[in-house]
Amino acid sequence: MTSWKLDETYVTVAGSVAAGRAGDGPDLVLAHGWPWSSFSWHRIIPELAKSFTVHWYDMPGYGQSAKSDNQRTSLDVQGEVFAEMLAHWDLSRPRVVAHDFGGATTLRAHLLHGCDFEKYLLMNVVAMRPWGSDFFDHVGRHVDAFQGLPLYIHKAVVSAYVGGALVSDISVEDLDALIAPWLTEDGALSFYRQFAQADERYTAEVEPYFGEVRCPVKIVWGEGDPWIPLERGRALHQIMPNAEFAAIPGAGHMPQLEKPAAAIGEALSFL
Numbered sequence: 001m002t003s004w005k006l007d008e009t010y011v012t013v014a015g016s017v018a019a020g021r022a023g024d025g026p027d028l029v030l031a032h033g034w035p036w037s038s039f040s041w042h043r044i045i046p047e048l049a050k051s052f053t054v055h056w057y058d059m060p061g062y063g064q065s066a067k068s069d070n071q072r073t074s075l076d077v078q079g080e081v082f083a084e085m086l087a088h089w090d091l092s093r094p095r096v097v098a099h100d101f102g103g104a105t106t107l108r109a110h111l112l113h114g115c116d117f118e119k120y121l122l123m124n125v126v127a128m129r130p131w132g133s134d135f136f137d138h139v140g141r142h143v144d145a146f147q148g149l150p151l152y153i154h155k156a157v158v159s160a161y162v163g164g165a166l167v168s169d170i171s172v173e174d175l176d177a178l179i180a181p182w183l184t185e186d187g188a189l190s191f192y193r194q195f196a197q198a199d200e201r202y203t204a205e206v207e208p209y210f211g212e213v214r215c216p217v218k219i220v221w222g223e224g225d226p227w228i229p230l231e232r233g234r235a236l237h238q239i240m241p242n243a244e245f246a247a248i249p250g251a252g253h254m255p256q257l258e259k260p261a262a263a264i265g266e267a268l269s270f271l
Contacts, residue, residue: 003022003042003045003046004020004022004038004039004041004042004045004056005020005022006018006019006020006038006057006058006063006064007020008020008021008057010057010085010088012060012081012084012085013077013080013081013084014060014061014066014071014072014073014077014078014080014081015060015061015065015066015067015068015071016060016065016066017057017058017059017060017065017066017081017085018038018057018058018063018064018065019038019055019056019057019058019085020038020055020056020057021053021054021055021056021089022045022046022049022053022054023048023049023050023051023052023053023054024049024053025051025052025053026051026052026053026094026095026118027052027053027055027089027091027094027095028048028052028053028054028055028094028095028096028097028271029054029055029056029085029086029089029091029094029095029096029097030045030054030055030056030096030097030098030102031082031096031097031098031099031102031103031105031106032056032058032059032062032063032099032100032102033098033099033100033101033102033103033124033125033126034062034100034101034126034194035062035158035161035162035182035191035194036062036063036099036100036178036254037058037059037062037063037064037178037181038056038057038058038063039063039177039178040099040178040254040256040257041056041256042174043174043256043257043260044256044260044263044264044267047264047268048264048267048268051268051271052095052271055085055089055091055094057085058181059073059078059081059105060073060077060078060081061073061190061193061194062181062190063181064181067186067187067189067190068186069189071190071193072197073190073193073194073197074197074198074199074202075101075104075105075108075198075199075202075203076108076202076205078101078104078105078108079104079105079106079107079108079109079112079113079202080109080113081105082105082106082108082109082115083109083113083114083115086109086115092116093116093117093118094117094118095117095118095119095120095121095271096117096119096120096121097121097123097267097271098120098121098122098123098125099123099124099125099254099256100124100125100126100228100253101126102125103122103123103125103126103127104125104126104127104202104203104206106120107127107206107210107213108202108205108206110213110214111206111209111210111212111213112205112206112209116214116215117214117215118215119215119216119217119218119270119271120213120215120216120217120218121217121218121219121220121266121267121270121271122217122218122219122220122236122243123219123220123221123255123256123263124220124221124222124225124227124228124233124253124254124255125219125228125236126203126228127203127207127210127236128203128207128232128235128236128239129200129203129204129207130200131200131203131228132198132200133227135161136195136198139192139195140195140196140198143192143193143195143196146192146195147188147189147192149188151183151188154182154183154188154191155179155183158179158182158183158191159175159179162175162178162179163175164226164227165225165226165227165252165253165254166252166253166254166257166258167222167224167225167226167250167251167252167258168250168251168252168258168259169258170254170257170258174257210236210239210240211239211240213240216242216243216244216270217240217242217243217244218243218244218245218246218266218270219233219236219237219240219243219244219245219246220245220246220247220248220255220263220266220267221233221245221246221247221248221255222247222248222251222252222253222254222255222258222259223247223248223249223250223251224250224251224252225251225252225253226252226253227252227253228253230247233245233247244270246266248262248263248266249262250262251263
């Protein structure tokens with residue numbers, strides 16, 4: 001069975017990126033969000049790869065990609081890197097599935113950097129202000145203090161933070177793999193660096209153009225999302241009235257791990 005792997009490396013403007021691909025058919029690119037990595041797609045890749053050539057990568061600062069001091073990994077940079085990866089793969093009009101910050105990343109690539117998509121599925125995406133949380137803002141103001149936490153406390157923070165995105169259980173193995181990249185020395189520094197670099201201006205810049213998306217769109221939302229409530233998904237749908245919309249019962253912020261069969265069904269029925 002086709003499985004998730006990272007066996008490609010490409011050097012981008014933001015550092016080296018770990019990537020992978022599988023399958024045969026029309027090109028499909030997966031864009032993960034925060035604080036995840038491309039591993040977050042691993043339960044749906046095998047089924048998607050039966051119909052598509054599926055491409056994925058860990059964004060700079062995430063997963064197995066480069067993490068370094070003074071590295072810029074904010075949403076403006078991630079939009080540029082997504083455009084760079086499409087050019088690297090020689091993809092002129094792929095299908096795209098984006099989750100969380102992957103939404104803002106790919107919207108910037110499409111609406112500001114001229115990347116064309118064949119079809120576009122947005123899953124529990126960060127796209128509209130306001131986003132974040134009180135904890136998110138607090139960490140962003142005190143990054144130095146958090147970067148000095150002992151590893152065992154840091155692990156507890158990351159575990160609790162990631163667990164707070166879910167309303168249905170996922171396997172212990174999946175949970176461990178989601179948090180593992182943040183538990184190395186450079187991973188811990190990068191984890192808190194993302195809070196410091198988060199800035200709503202990077203969604204503000206692109207929000208006025210949401211009605212100008214140049215391809216069919218489907219918005220999919222975990223019905224119980226505790227991070228970005230369903231109402232935010234419906235509000236995005238109002239700005240993109242021609243888009244399809246579907247809610248996934250029993251899923252929180254991570255439908256692709258919490259309810260992978262339903263997520264696959266929504267994706268394949270559209271793409």
